Amino acid sequence: MRFLLSVDTEADFWKYIQNPFYSFSKIYQIKWRLNKIRGKFIYAKNRQGLKNLVTFFKENQIPATFNITVHLYLKSCNGWPHFNELKPKAKWFFKKNWYYWDPKSGYSEYPGLYLGDFIEKEMKNNPLFDLGIHGFAHECWPLEESKIVDSGIRAAKNAANKIGVSPVSCSSPFNITEDKSNPSVLYSALRKNGFKIIRYTGLEDFPKKMTHKFKVIPPFKRYGLTFVHVSSTFDGTSKPGRIKRILKDIEENANKRDKNAVYCLCCHDFTFKSLKNLKIILNTVLKLKKKGKIELINMRDLLKNGNED
Numbered sequence: 001m002r003f004l005l006s007v008d009t010e011a012d013f014w015k016y017i018q019n020p021f022y023s024f025s026k027i028y029q030i031k032w033r034l035n036k037i038r039g040k041f042i043y044a045k046n047r048q049g050l051k052n053l054v055t056f057f058k059e060n061q062i063p064a065t066f067n068i069t070v071h072l073y074l075k076s077c078n079g080w081p082h083f084n085e086l087k088p089k090a091k092w093f094f095k096k097n098w099y100y101w102d103p104k105s106g107y108s109e110y111p112g113l114y115l116g117d118f119i120e121k122e123m124k125n126n127p128l129f130d131l132g133i134h135g136f137a138h139e140c141w142p143l144e145e146s147k148i149v150d151s152g153i154r155a156a157k158n159a160a161n162k163i164g165v166s167p168v169s170c171s172s173p174f175n176i177t178e179d180k181s182n183p184s185v186l187y188s189a190l191r192k193n194g195f196k197i198i199r200y201t202g203l204e205d206f207p208k209k210m211t212h213k214f215k216v217i218p219p220f221k222r223y224g225l226t227f228v229h230v231s232s233t234f235d236g237t238s239k240p241g242r243i244k245r246i247l248k249d250i251e252e253n254a255n256k257r258d259k260n261a262v263y264c265l266c267c268h269d270f271t272f273k274s275l276k277n278l279k280i281i282l283n284t285v286l287k288l289k290k291k292g293k294i295e296l297i298n299m300r301d302l303l304k305n306g307n308e309d
């Protein structure tokens with residue numbers, strides 16, 4: 001089995017992103033708000049979570065995929081439009097101007113909204129890391145019209161290119177990748193702009209429900225892209241019980257899956273004020289690697305071996 005760690009990299013964006021789940025229960029909405037308040041105490045400040053991860057991965061030679069909210073690729077900006085991207089239009093986005101949080105500034109004043117300096121210096125030339133995208137400013141592209149998605153993905157590519165990164169992989173904010181209303185909208189924009197790999201959690205029926213699926217399977221081809229199915233998610237702030245269940249799941253799968261199957265474990269950079277959970281998981285993963293049961297890869301590595309069906 002192959003093991004792939006996929007880090008949704010948002011730095012300070014978690015504070016500002018708008019909630020697309022307008023149709024969900026009151027309790028859900030309250031929990032979402034409480035989590036933002038709680039986050040101020042338990043999450044890492046600005047880019048500290050990412051720094052912790054990058055340092056640890058380098059020290060221990062751990063491959064990782066960072067799907068970065070693209071505004072973070074910039075070193076500075078003058079606000080919208082950054083690269084002629086159109087603003088999202090889906091229902092909930094009208095609550096505020098989509099770019100209400102944009103300080104039109106740079107990394108020294110806002111180190112949690114611009115990471116261009118850090119990515120360029122510490123991440124971009126390291127073969128351990130695959131640097132991909134995660135929305136331009138955390139949009140939910142599968143729910144937008146194709147011209148908006150096209151303009152956003154093109155802007156994403158241009159922003160990354162500006163510091164010498166050519167991204168090939170994408171993970172979707174809210175893990176919404178494909179919606180019944182227009183299943184291929186994100187995929188065609190990605191393909192048009194040279195992207196090759198998409199992280200996947202199944203088909204959604206928004207806004208009625210969200211039904212993320214978790215699987216441990218080989219990557220597969222659809223719409224001219226390589227799909228990597230999400231297997232599980234955790235964070236730096238997950239409770240011990242959840243970490244225990246994930247360890248058991250990784251071990252069981254490593255023992256029964258063939259070598260092409262991918263265990264894709266997802267997490268968020270800003271939750272890693274402490275690396276305790278990550279170290280517990282990687283300890284098990286590295287033991288399984290020693291036994292020859294696991295190979296560690298990043299998303300870009302999938303292109304080296306050719307794309308499996």
Ligand SMILES: [Zn+2]
Pocket residue numbers: 071077078079080082102103104
């Ligand atoms: Zn900006």
